[in-house]
Amino acid sequence: xxxxxxxxxRDDVEALGDLVGVEPSLTELAYRLASEIDATSxxxxxVLPQLSRELRQTLAQLLEGRAADDxxxxxxxxxxxx
Numbered sequence: 001x002x003x004x005x006x007x008x009x010r011d012d013v014e015a016l017g018d019l020v021g022v023e024p025s026l027t028e029l030a031y032r033l034a035s036e037i038d039a040t041s042x043x044x045x046x047v048l049p050q051l052s053r054e055l056r057q058t059l060a061q062l063l064e065g066r067a068a069d070d071x072x073x074x075x076x077x078x079x080x081x082x
Contacts, residue, residue: 003038006031009059016066026062030055 002010013019013027033055040048 003035005037005055006034009034009055012059013062016062021065023062023065026058030058030062033058 009030013030016023019027033051037048037051037055040051
């Protein structure tokens with residue numbers, strides 16, 4: 001059963017479309033971290049901040065690669081003033 005955090009991560013990743021390069025690996029890591037967050041019991045709540053940080057960093061790395069691709073339109077610096 002998928003928890004709420006894992007479902008949200010899966011929905012976000014699905015919205016990205018096709019995964020390339022290391023994105024599939026980062027995605028699987030994000031799913032696992034989200035699943036661990038969902039499964040964290042009240043006794044293990046001390047690990048929640050660390051898992052949350054790792055998930056944020058993993059998602060940020062996934063999106064960082066996307067941002068670099070979005071900025072490379074093949075036109076170089078045509079819009080940059082001289």
